[in-house]
Amino acid sequence: MIVRTLKEITGTERDKKAANGNWVSRRFLLAKDGMDFSFHETTIFAGTETRIWYKNHLEAVYCVGGKGELERLDTGEIIPISDGTMYALNGHEPHLLRASEDMRLVCVFNPALVGTEDHNKDGVYATPEEETGKG
Numbered sequence: 201m202i203v204r205t206l207k208e209i210t211g212t213e214r215d216k217k218a219a220n221g222n223w224v225s226r227r228f229l230l231a232k233d234g235m236d237f238s239f240h241e242t243t244i245f246a247g248t249e250t251r252i253w254y255k256n257h258l259e260a261v262y263c264v265g266g267k268g269e270l271e272r273l274d275t276g277e278i279i280p281i282s283d284g285t286m287y288a289l290n291g292h293e294p295h296l297l298r299a300s301e302d303m304r305l306v307c308v309f310n311p312a313l314v315g316t317e318d319h320n321k322d323g324v325y326a327t328p329e330e331e332t333g334k335g
């Protein structure tokens with residue numbers, strides 16, 4: 201069994217800040233934990249817009265605080281996000297994620313993240329094999 205608190209992972213390598221400053225991700229479970237998914241709490245900072253395209257991953261996201269919206273780049277649809285909204289990117293949909301208030305999101309990734317992932321210019325996270333090879 202694995203037990204971790206936000207307090208104990210804050211400030212460690214599991215506490216990943218985006219290079220562009222748009223978000224911070226507390227990565228409670230990573231590939232090395234052997235669960236075959238990773239599990240994070242992400243805060244998306246108010247006033248930011250983040251381009252995302254998880255072409256190598258599936259992601260489910262559950263909002264537990266704050267407000268924002270997702271704009272699908274494949275259809276143009278705008279999806280409001282607030283406490284209680286879940287979305288799952290089961291089709292690798294490219295999108296823009298905007299926060300009007302700091303948004304707290306609980307996120308699950310399959311395959312599991314290695315832990316060092318940040319978005320590239322297209323909003324992509326490298327595959328686990330590519331990410332491991334970067335080291």
Ligand SMILES: CC(=O)NCC[C@H](N)C(=O)O
Nearest residue numbers: 223225240242261305307
């Ligand atoms: C919702 C989303 O994908 N935000 C970007 C950060 C990501 N959740 C992560 O934890 O790496």
